Amino acid sequence: MPARTLVFRAPAALSAGRAEDCGLRVAADDRRVSRRHCVFDIDPPAVRVRDLGSRNGTYVNGVRLAPCASRPHELADGDEVRLGGAVVGVFSTGTGARTAQDRPRPAGAARIGDHTLVRELGRGTQAVVHLARHEPSGELRALKVLRPEAVLRPELVHGFLREIRTTRTLRHPRLVAFHEAGAVGTWFFLAGEYCDGGSLAQWMAGREGPLTPETAVAVTLQVLDGLEYLHDRRTADATGPQAAVPDRLVHRDLKPQNILLTGSRTAPSVKIADFGLAKAFERAGLSGHTLTGALGGSVPFMPRSQIVNYKYAGPAVDVWSATACLYWMLTGTTPRDFPDGADPVGVVLREPVVPVLRRTSAVPRRLATLLDGVLADEDPGSRTMPSARELGQALREVL
Structure with missing residues (x-):
């Protein structure tokens, strides 16, 4: 595919994919690219990109974006966006253009406290995760750092500190281990276990086709083991009127990007990560606190009940999301279809889940029936969702 240069001096939306009407059309025979793969939102000098639920993903500097994310990903001058075999370089100039130096790391330094930054592992709207070396011990850690602009918003700082308080109390082999947290100047950080196998999303992106039922279920059983611990915790450490209520937790943002892997590539060990939206579900009516952006999880892996009544979301939403991840591992797609241009939240509220066997015939019927039953959340009040156990x-x- 020959190189092209596109210059924008006014706001524009640029769709990319194999469809003929895409402003940035890639080779028609590149089957790794969806017909409408992603869209660039251009408002010079700002440039953003959003994945449109593509099968093989949109990558920014080697990191896969969340499909159908609620917010577009902000790009910086020099970033590279890859879709299939096509690479889009972003060059933004002028006042207000973001550069690589705008990324969250102390100016002129590659160190936060006792941690030396090695490379970036991923980024979200509120924080960036770095691979870092803990100098006193020499071990590698995943260092989550609150973005500089987020520090100016008290509710985001509060949410980050709440994540630290939650994560430091968790001790289970299926949850990412907490090491330490703190602040260096205006840099708030959380240091956790580094999982060298990356995320489930990255593992799947490097494979050709879905997982076998045996492998997908083996991964899911480990996820459910971690959720069982999370949902059953009874450490009442709150104060005031909440003190008598257990702090049993619900994750609320379980998705392939938050399921991390270590060990063997053929039979990996699973660790659940990112408790930024976790909450004590039994205290939902006692606390007036509801984290801004509570719907900021990945909508394609979110049950309808979480959108309708997110403040009171209980363990059932995590069980649904774990089942949705299993569905995705088996079929290569999410339980619901998200057409190009459709509002993801509207899809979840209106559209039913597609039965597993309409996606693939490679799943045993008993397993498919079980998944369809768990994911059928059209009227959650009329049935009982199974626990993680x-x-x-x-x-x-069934397997």
Whole structure:
């Protein structure tokens, strides 16, 4: 595909994909690219990109974007966006243009406290995660750093500190281990276990096709083991009127990007990460605190009940999301279809889940029936969602 240079001096939207009407059309025979793969939102000098639910993903500097994310990803001067075999270089000039130096790391330094930054692992709207070396011990850690602009918003700082308080209390082999947290000047950080296998999303992106039922279920059973611990915790450490209520937690943002892997590539060990939206579900009516952006999780892996009543979301939403991840591992797509240009939240509120066997015939019928039953959330009040433990038992029985 020959190189092209596109110059924008006024706001524009540039769709990219194989469809004939895409402003940035890639080679028609590149099957790794969807017909409408992603869209660039250009408002010079700002440039943003949003994945449109593509099968093989949109990558920024080697990191896969969340499909159908609620917010577009902000690009900086020099960033590279890859879709299939096509690479789009972003060059933005003028007052207000973001550069690589705008990324969250102390100006002129590659160190935060005792941690030396090695490379960036991923970024979100509120924080950036770095691979870092803890100098006193020499071990590698995942260092989550609150973005500089987020420090100016008290609600985001509060949410980050709440994540630290939550994460430091968790001790389970299926949850990413907490090491330490603190602040250096205006840099708030959380240091956790580094998982060298990357995320489930990255692992799947490097494969050709879905996982076998045996492998996908093995991964899911580990996820459910971690959720069972999370949902059953009873450490009442709150103060005031909440003190008598257990702090059993619900994750609320379980998705392939938050399921990390270590060990063997053929039979990896699973760790659940990112408790930024976790909350004590039994205290929902006692606390007036609701994190801004509570719907900031990945909508394609979110049940309808979480959108309708997100403040009171309980363990059932995590069980649904874990099942949606299993569905995705088996079929290569999310339980619901998200057409180009459709409002993702509207899709979840209106559209039913597509039965597993309409996606693929490679899934055993008993397993497909179990998944369809858990994911059928059109009227959650008319049925009982299995617990993480119960779903794990059911998966063992059907496979």
